[in-house]
Amino acid sequence: MRRSLCTSISIAMIAAIGATFVTAGNAADSGNVVVASYGGSFQDAQTKAFFEPYAGATGARVTGTTGTGYAKVKAMVTSGNITWDVISADAAAYESEVKDDLLQPIDYSIVKADGIPAELRTKYGVGYMKFAQNLAWNKDKFPNGLTPAQFFDPSVKARRVMLALPYYNLEFALLADGVKPADLYPLDVDRGLKVIDRIKDQIVGFKPPSDVQALIQQGEVDVAFGPGGRLNNAIKAGANWAYTYDGSVTVVEYWAVLKGAPNAAEAMKFINFAIQPEQQAELPKQIFYGPTNIDALKLLDPALAKDLPGNPENEKLGGVLNSKWWNDNLASVSTRWSTYIMQ
Numbered sequence: 001m002r003r004s005l006c007t008s009i010s011i012a013m014i015a016a017i018g019a020t021f022v023t024a025g026n027a028a029d030s031g032n033v034v035v036a037s038y039g040g041s042f043q044d045a046q047t048k049a050f051f052e053p054y055a056g057a058t059g060a061r062v063t064g065t066t067g068t069g070y071a072k073v074k075a076m077v078t079s080g081n082i083t084w085d086v087i088s089a090d091a092a093a094y095e096s097e098v099k100d101d102l103l104q105p106i107d108y109s110i111v112k113a114d115g116i117p118a119e120l121r122t123k124y125g126v127g128y129m130k131f132a133q134n135l136a137w138n139k140d141k142f143p144n145g146l147t148p149a150q151f152f153d154p155s156v157k158a159r160r161v162m163l164a165l166p167y168y169n170l171e172f173a174l175l176a177d178g179v180k181p182a183d184l185y186p187l188d189v190d191r192g193l194k195v196i197d198r199i200k201d202q203i204v205g206f207k208p209p210s211d212v213q214a215l216i217q218q219g220e221v222d223v224a225f226g227p228g229g230r231l232n233n234a235i236k237a238g239a240n241w242a243y244t245y246d247g248s249v250t251v252v253e254y255w256a257v258l259k260g261a262p263n264a265a266e267a268m269k270f271i272n273f274a275i276q277p278e279q280q281a282e283l284p285k286q287i288f289y290g291p292t293n294i295d296a297l298k299l300l301d302p303a304l305a306k307d308l309p310g311n312p313e314n315e316k317l318g319g320v321l322n323s324k325w326w327n328d329n330l331a332s333v334s335t336r337w338s339t340y341i342m343q
Contacts, residue, residue: 031060031266037088039066045286046088050274053282057273060266070096073258077102082260085267089125091323094254098124099327104259110268113275115293125254128275129283130290130310132250132318133168134228136243141222148176148247151223152198158222160203161215162196166337167326168249169196169206171319172225175247181319189333193340206341216241228309229288248318250309252292284308 035051037043043064051062065084070093076082089097097103103124113121120127137146141158150156152173162169170192171184177195179188196203204221205211212226216234224231231243255274257267273279280291281299290310291297297305305311326333 031058031263031269032063033060033085033263033266033270034063034065034083035086035088035270036065036068036072036084038068041287042289045283045289048286049282050270050279053279054270054273058269060270062270069093073097073102074100077259080260082258082262084258085261085263086270087256087258089254089256091252091254091321092326094125094256095323095327097256098122102259103256104261104264106257106271107268110265111272111275113272115277115295116275117292117294120252120254120292122254125256126271126275127252127292128255128280129253130250130292130315131253131288132228132245132248132290132309132314133163133172133226134231134243134245134248135172135223135225136216136231136241137223138216138221139240139242145242145244146223147244148172151225151247152176152195154198154202158202159220160199161212161221161224161226162203162206163212163226164206164208166333167321167330169225170333171249171321172247175249175319181316184319185322185325187325187329187333189336193336232288245309245314245317248309248314249321250315250318251321251323253289 037046043066047064051064054060055062068087068089073087073093074097076084105123106126108121111126113126116126116128135146135148135151146156151160170187170189173192173195174184174188175181177191204215207215209227209230212224213230213234215221216224216231216239217237228243228248231241235241255271257264257271261267275293277291277293277295277299280293280296283289284291284300284304288308290308292310294312297308297311306313308314
């Protein structure tokens with residue numbers, strides 16, 4: 001599974017550019033487009049769901065590269081040495097890129113996004129995928145399941161693991177403590193830390209996503225709050241675990257085009273192709289992420305669709321990360337968080 005927001009929201013971190021993947025259609029090239037993403041299993045899934053089908057349908061040459069992120073995008077646009085056209089950007093990186101005028105407007109005369117919710121059809125990007133952080137538990141220890149309130153109940157004895165950085169964790173704690181999703185922001189950081197403090201002595205650690213999955217598979221924790229994709233992978237690998245969308249936190253991923261992109265016209269055509277229901281429905285078949293186009297859910301096996309992040313029935317059980325709030329408050333909250341988890 002690809003990186004979590006824990007790496008991309010730290011906008012000062014510059015990701016190195018990795019290997020380049022090229023997919024060419026059978027027909028003569030009618031255009032070129034370079035798409036920057038994150039590599040790994042996520043980019044493998046994007047290649048199968050978007051890159052290869054677009055190349056096959058249009059004859060265009062689609063080059064997938066890695067390293068997308070706010071810092072790299074800013075460096076590229078500022079220097080004028082722009083080698084990417086389309087980027088896949090999580091909500092936090094996207095907000096920073098918009099704020100710094102690094103993107104060009106989406107051409108909605110080409111990009112037909114009627115099936116995408118209005119709030120995700122923005123001036124500079126189209127939300128095309130959702131992922132979530134979920135509560136999960138060992139079914140042998142908790143055969144009747146677990147609620148978010150029980151996760152933070154010190155009388156419920158269990159080895160717990162949470163994520164390494166403050167976002168998601170604070171939202172989860174506040175939701176568990178009775179805050180309604182619509183009232184999450186501005187986050188009450190003091191209250192969130194007090195909720196976590198109730199069970200802090202039972203927390204094995206505050207870990208990155210890969211470690212959350214490893215601890216589950218190694219039998220070293222009983223309950224976890226972590227990425228749904230990692231939880232799903234652990235279960236597929238044999239962990240007798242279950243998870244819920246109650247108290248979950250959902251995040252949106254955007255397609256966007258760099259300001260000054262050398263193949264902007266082809267970039268708009270690619271985005272239009274990639275947000276249609278048929279293509280969005282291909283991504284969840286490859287990796288555990290949900291579509292934003294509601295019509296895409298109708299094309300999926302109901303058993304798969306009902307369990308995906310972004311399914312309205314799941315999303316209403318939790319909150320949606322407010323990346324604008326975090327962009328404004330990340331530095332100050334991270335300082336407090338770092339001090340808190342080290343105490």
